[in-house]
Amino acid sequence: MIIQNTKLTCFIEQSRIQQRTTEIAHELSKKFVDQTPIFIGILNGSFIFLSDLIREMTVPSEVDFIKVSSYAGEQSTGTIRLIKDISADITHRHVIIVEDIIDTGLTIKFIKDRMLEAGPASVTIVTLLLKPDMVKIPFPVDYVGFEIPPEFVVGYGLDYDQQFRYLPAIYRIEGNVNE
Numbered sequence: 001m002i003i004q005n006t007k008l009t010c011f012i013e014q015s016r017i018q019q020r021t022t023e024i025a026h027e028l029s030k031k032f033v034d035q036t037p038i039f040i041g042i043l044n045g046s047f048i049f050l051s052d053l054i055r056e057m058t059v060p061s062e063v064d065f066i067k068v069s070s071y072a073g074e075q076s077t078g079t080i081r082l083i084k085d086i087s088a089d090i091t092h093r094h095v096i097i098v099e100d101i102i103d104t105g106l107t108i109k110f111i112k113d114r115m116l117e118a119g120p121a122s123v124t125i126v127t128l129l130l131k132p133d134m135v136k137i138p139f140p141v142d143y144v145g146f147e148i149p150p151e152f153v154v155g156y157g158l159d160y161d162q163q164f165r166y167l168p169a170i171y172r173i174e175g176n177v178n179e
């Protein structure tokens with residue numbers, strides 16, 4: 001399909017995302033039975049995945065957000081900048097960090113290190129997408145929705161220069177129709 005002069009092809013259908021999100025929510029619910037974990041969503045990209053995930057949980061939870069920036073267009077700038085910090089006190093809390101996509105891993109490493117400074121009871125990492133060929137982090141990612149090749153994808157919260165976040169599935173950018 002073509003949206004705003006950009007050719008997009010569907011990469012992961014909405015029904016597959018829903019099914020995988022439910023599976024992860026059930027695993028997290030088992031892990032945190034009798035607990036009230038706090039989800040920390042990384043803005044902006046994780047907001048749709050996070051909202052679907054918490055509604056499939058069978059244990060109560062709390063939610064907060066953190067915002068960092070490292071990307072301009074399709075390129076990571078390599079430097080992470082904190083734009084909005086969490087407001088909750090996470091000391092002795094079970095923290096679940098929710099990311100839309102892990103590419104190099106720089107963002108998730110920055111945020112995990114920052115969360116650990118507050119002395120949480122545990123830190124669990126959930127990402128909808130992971131690019132295993134790109135990632136360089138010294139710790140495992142606990143829950144991965146889908147592993148994908150190192151290509152730029154949009155939709156279901158993920159953007160290209162703030163576009164396409166609203167799309168209900170995940171798409172690959174094939175190029176600009178004017179080029």
Ligand code: IMP
Nearest residue numbers: 102103104105106107151152153158159
């Ligand atoms: P990392 O720090 O290299 O792991 O990059 C993580 C962040 O980069 C994600 O939270 C996204 O905001 C952005 N990002 C990386 N790859 C993509 C992509 O394919 N589409 C959209 N955003 C991406």
